[in-house]
Amino acid sequence: MPDDVLTSTLLLGLLGLLIGSFLNVVIHRLPLMLERRWAAECAELQGEQPPDQPPLSLTTPRSRCPHCGHAIRWYENVPVISYLVLRGRCSECQARISPRYPLVEILTGGLFAWCGWQWGLTAAAAVWCGFAAAIVTLAFIDWDTTLLPDDITLPLLWAGLCAAALGFSGTALPDALWGAVGGYLSLWLVYWGFKLLTGKEGMGYGDFKLFAALGAWFGWQALIPIILMASIIGAVIGIGIKFVGQLREGGYVPFGPFLALAGLTAMIFGPMAILRLFGL
Structure with missing residues (x-):
């Protein structure tokens, strides 16, 4: 494999792992954000105030363990590696982390790497x-x-x-x-x-x-x-x-x-x- 093809494959593969970590957030939060939007629109049509809820976006709040609320530190959020180091468990409460998180990261990284191999940078x-x-x-x-x-x-x-x-x-x-x-x-x-x-x-x-x-x-x-x-x-x-x-x-x-x-x-x-x- 020529050096430039190898370089583009590796670079885009690494980028894909990072993007895959973000996609996990989108997959989880976007439906919740849409539900809030629809609830607010329904309340507005009925002349009511939308329910008061804490802010939710793709960046706010920080990612947390759904079981104990532990805020995930940056070094606990390194794609794939953190999952392996933590052995698939929360560092605070030891609850199991779904293997789908590294799966999405690996899948996205693999697809990005393939794009780099096929088309370069x-x-x-x-x-x-x-x-x-x-x-x-x-x-x-x-x-x-x-x-x-x-x-x-x-x-x-x-x-x-x-x-x-x-x-x-x-x-x-x-x-x-x-x-x-x-x-x-x-x-x-x-x-x-x-x-x-x-x-x-x-x-x-x-x-x-x-x-x-x-x-x-x-x-x-x-x-x-x-x-x-x-x-x-x-x-x-x-x-x-x-x-x-x-x-x-x-x-x-x-x-x-x-x-x-x-x-x-x-x-x-x-x-x-x-x-x-x-x-x-």
């Missing part, structure tokens, strides 16, 4: 690192809450169009534009067809927006491979969850994480490789 690597970070965040938030926040999906869609216009994503702008349109409309039609036939909602509007964003990044040609991959992964995992009796109340599994996984697969292997994987 370039604008293309930067935009695809941003894509990967957004997709990881959306996948985990949707899995936890069944929410795909507009705060992430809509900027991701516009970023895909802008990256195409600037020539950073490798997708032509017309293909990106029609990919966004086709991604949104296709799932919108499926949603309404299913609702008219069954009277039930099969997915949320966030799925339309995420698929539109993927269309903006990869072009309309990638829509069928991505939805095929997402559907197969979702079916396999859904059957597995049902088999072990871990389905949520209502018997549903969010679709967003499978769209996200298909999007990352398309980023790494290319959309057409997904079709070849299935012999198409």
Whole structure:
């Protein structure tokens, strides 16, 4: 491996570990912030005062142990290493720390490293690192809450169009534009067809927006491979969850994480490789 490729891979990999640590905060706090925002809007519409709560943002308050409230020191927050040194436990109360925290850090670091290996220290690597970070965040938030926040999906869609216009994503702008349109409309039609036939909602509007964003990044040609991959992964995992009796109340599994996984697969292997994987 040439020295410049190795350097860019290592640098972006390390940056990804740091970004992954921040993404853990976003995954946890953004849904809570949205709930507060919605509660305040509802109170305002009813002519009431919103509930008085301590400030909450992505930076305030400092990260704390959810069990004992211990404020996490900076050296206890070093990606992956702190988890290993602490043996996965809070230094104060010894409560277990979820292994998902280092998992998100390692996943983000690996994706950033791959971008560095593929594109070096370039604008293309930067935009695809941003894509990967957004997709990881959306996948985990949707899995936890069944929410795909507009705060992430809509900027991701516009970023895909802008990256195409600037020539950073490798997708032509017309293909990106029609990919966004086709991604949104296709799932919108499926949603309404299913609702008219069954009277039930099969997915949320966030799925339309995420698929539109993927269309903006990869072009309309990638829509069928991505939805095929997402559907197969979702079916396999859904059957597995049902088999072990871990389905949520209502018997549903969010679709967003499978769209996200298909999007990352398309980023790494290319959309057409997904079709070849299935012999198409």
